[in-house]
Amino acid sequence: MTQSPNDGPPVAATRDDPLLRHLSERLGGPAGKRLRPRFSPTSILLGLTVLGILLSALTSQYCRINGWGGVGVYHAGCYSDISALFSQRQLGDAPWSPLVGPGYFEYPVLTSLVAALLAASTRFLLTQDLTMALGWSTERASLLYWDLSFAAAAVVWLVLVLAVMKAAGARPWDAAIVAVSPAVIFGIGINWDIWAVTALALAILAFGRGAHISAGVMIGVGVSFKLFPLFMLGAVLVLALRRDTRLGFDVFLRTLGGAVASWLVLNVPAMLLSFSSWSEFFELSAERGAGYSSPWHIWQLIAEGRGGSGLSAETISGLSLGLFVAACLGVLVLGVRAKHPPRMVQLLFLIVASFLLLNKVYSPQFMIWLIPLIALAAPRWRDALIWQGFQVLHFWAVWMYLAGIVGDQDPQHSFDSALYIAAVLGHIGATLYLMAQVVLDILRPERDPVRHASRAPESGAAADPMPASELR
Template sequence: MTPAEKDRPPVAPSREDPLLRHLSDRLGGPVGSRLRPRWRPAPVLLGLTVLAILLSALTSQYCRINGWGGVEVYHAGCYSDISALYGQRGLAESPWSPLISPGYFEYPVLTSLVAALAAALTHVLLGLEFLEGIVWEAGRASLLYWDLSFAVAALVWLVLVLIVMKAAGGRPWDAAIVATSPAIIFGIGINWDIWAVTALALAILGFSRGAHVSAGVMIGVGVSFKLFPLFMLGAVLVLVLRRDSPLGIGVFLRTLLGAVASWLLLNVPAMLVSFSSWAQFFELSAERGAGYSSPWHIWQVIAEESGGSGLTAETISAWSFTLFAASCVAILILGLLAPEPPRMVQLLFLILAAFLLVNKVYSPQFMIWLVPLIALAVPRWRDALIWQGFQVLHFWAIWMYLASGVGDQDPQHSFDSMLYVAAVLGHIGATLYLMIQVVMDILRPARDPVARSAMPTKTPAQAQAQVRAQPEAEPQPESPPASSTAGPRTIP
């Protein structure tokens, strides 16, 4: 951020965003240019996030009271991998089982470490005599484990909002998209994805400030939680390859070096402790077939409804990789041929969105991945709400679809499989819609709200001062009248 950008007042959403400007008419109209707000963005954004955290906790109250077993967890929309894996992966017996053999835990090393630390703390708290029977009972250990995991994830969410606020530069209020996100409200308690998302946001912030090695370090940290932060290297490479880009190949190499160094530092010890446990995530990713809510699973569902046969796991892996590679090539061409260098986060959004569209699985919590990138790449409230509306629809559709397969249910308590298919197609269409918006912003930079707000603007006082500073034009002598015999006059 340049000194001029630091001195510029933050962009007012009610003046800049069309939807918020329209809604502000019901509350007195857009904020005036001379308004001096009493509250800085950070406390307001944190307050909104705290309210969202409380709402998220309320959405899981049924499971907190009645447990995470049975079909009711789907009807209540509070299913959680975190609670389920506590008993299914041996964390209830040995908190360090995700990191050592013969335990099975299909997540990268840092996710396994976070899960193990929460399990160890659960065992410690359950062993304290003065807490026995007061807060959590030994028979509800999974509740304590979920509560601890959720509480830490909530703190990470607060940090994520602050990071996005800083990365947004002169548009700090765009972080409200993250603070109030329905996708995060419904998805944060399912799995540990918020950790990888926050690591990626830190990498974006570091890169925007020119700290390329630090950005690479955070990419390596993020990849140790989930794979997708790795795609930031591809976005950086596209910018480096442009002829008019101010970034040299050294920027990419420093970012890559930081990513490799931090990844090795975190993963080599886990390999030495138990290579088989460390490799389980990669083995599952390579061998799994069509997962829920992916286009490949939709293919399977439609094939079953019509009496046909689905695709093999090998075929799905080949097609998924091929389509993602083709998408990356298209994004590379777009980035190289764009009239101006795109913003790195725009390219990253396109790469990650393409991965989600063709991946072999789309778990409900994956919707969290794109929320910070929407706030930074395409911060239009209308588009963000449209996308999140379809994500919430899919969130309920997948649970109702799973409920129908668990046991005998009354028709009014489940979704027809075709409604599930329609919800999946809806979330795919909404993601494609956002990708189109980003592509249009790249091809027409003046359309990009972030690039537009970064352009220098003049206040009314500055404009009047400039007019007063201009010298008055000297009067010109009148020209003699043209005679009737003169030639034709030219229009100036």
């Protein structure tokens, strides 16, 4: 993998970002030109990530002590699909059932593999005396399973921060948005989404360094965890269709070839092993109706409140897909018609954000999907913090709303529908605001903070090498 031409002296975040520059005035002012930091950006960012990991672990202490059952998990904000699935799908007794059945496990192959490996590890460790001595027991096997899953996710989080730091080139400090992200702190223990997010970040890094086949391979890996890394191919295709970049259609084909090859290598064995287990994810995606926190769910709530019946699952699926296709066409027109070539990650951000807004469900952990894309596409700390503030509001709103549905407590201990709807609309509005900022950056490249850090020419004309800022 070649070195990015944008890897130069790091941009001082306290001089570049308006919010950080303002806040730094209380701590001695922005970093000076002669600053000689004792620690490298890598060590500081990893240290910040370790701090984020510790804070994330603390947010789940109620559930680690009291278990993941009952309405208390919602009031404490530590609900986890990971521990719930371990118990409900009996992974302790049949750890390999996500891959071979007969149990039901509605996730792509690599997520199923991670879940199975962690379940098998849990089963093995519970037979060891040392494990019992450290406080885990067979009566609470889900605790050990969650702890192992969280530890693995913590390592993946460190890799994600390093990948974003490298992909950011001369702006390594933008990776701090990922390292100390409240969205990741609250969301990493819910599900396995961090694995797909990291695979996508590695694909972005490889693509930015010209390793297009490797980028495609990581896209295939990411799709085998979750669907959304597939959308990177759309962003690459938009740039390949322009005539003023060095990204010809052959680049798209190499990226596509790497993605298809890796996806087949990972998925064909799973199909042969148990096609019914492999296909459960796709069947669920096609058949499910409106899920919590999606605009479709809000539509259903409002319709039911007025005495209506809402939309059928088939209608919601058709509308969701149709609107997402329309959004992708809009990104295509924007990317092709823009005066200057957009950066690939800007287009990718718009596609993924559109998918999140129009999808049939918006689970709380989905907020993790956009964090590295914000750091690379729109690295403004004020906007990133505003967006994450609305995400954290939604995080608590959906748990309190669910507590009111499944629990038996006084109304003051839960959110009613009006507050929940307001929080959902807030997270939708915040995402639309970020999308508008990215669109403005594409139409007016001079306001894009990433381009300011590029030492290469910004024109992207066919006669010049394509700037790394446009590759990423």
